Amino acid sequence: MDPNKRIVDALRSSGYKATPQRVAIAQTVLRSKNHPSAETIHEEVLRLHPTVSLSTVYNTLHILREMNFLNELTFNGTTRYDPNISLHINMICLHCGKIIDVEEPSLEESINKIAERKGFKITGQRVDIYGVCKPCQKHENSVGL
Amino acid sequence: MDPNKRIVDALRSSGYKATPQRVAIAQTVLRSKNHPSAETIHEEVLRLHPTVSLSTVYNTLHILREMNFLNELTFNGTTRYDPNISLHINMICLHCGKIIDVEEPSLEESINKIAERKGFKITGQRVDIYGVCKPCQKHENSVGL
């Protein structure tokens, strides 16, 4: 299906108007692979829609989160947006800043079991590992953290 | 051992001066059970040391984090401090804001295994579940989110 139409339909059926700005922002973030910040998404969207404001970006990102189309990862002061909503591990390198997603189905199962035991209704989750990635370990001392 | 002395010793052996402010702040946060914010810790400390400033609180909290005495959990705009540094699950109720720690030793093992496989050197981690806790589910509709 046309991904454009998919987003338009989703917005409408959640009661939001499908403005060109929203569709462009949604396209950008849902297609992203590098956990962009709001600012990064804004810059990207500006290339096609030069007048879109940062507040519209924030507004749309909040709508998309509410629609469960993405996760927010606040980390080191700013929020990064992750279109991968499956339960996965964010392996965050404190040296180069890269975030690598690691899929791990067994985690989901064990977390669901724990929540169920406590009678907790899950709406979202986040699993982060902080540290130093393999490539960075080689030249860890050459570039100050 | 006198917990006071333990903190004093730890600060000194990390090269920091053991000022009364730092000791008071450390006592407060390390003893806390409710994942306080910097502001909350500040208010608490003010009861005994009425002149301590918020920046000293932040400064001390950063030192304690560096010494691995606590974890920082940034969530919904503010940072909460957690003296529980073992790998556990933060079960966060979006309704009442309470954070419940759930110990889960098996998680640690599986996360370590994943990191090892990727050659990733772990320095910290964070596992959050967001949702609605049992007590809140009863009156979920009576109190707006």
Place this chain on the structure above:
DNA sequence: GTACATGCAAATTGTTTGCAAGTAT
């Protein structure tokens, strides 16, 4: 046509910083 969305600028919030005065060692 109208209720909702946009885009700008100003406001807000949590946190950090610069620096003179104070204090732990």
Place this chain on the structure above:
DNA sequence: ATACTTGCAAACAATTTGCATGTAC
């Protein structure tokens, strides 16, 4: 004695908000 800390106020950065104008339905 002196290098490190404190506490205040001002600075900062990310995000949010108010409102006049514009637009999707």
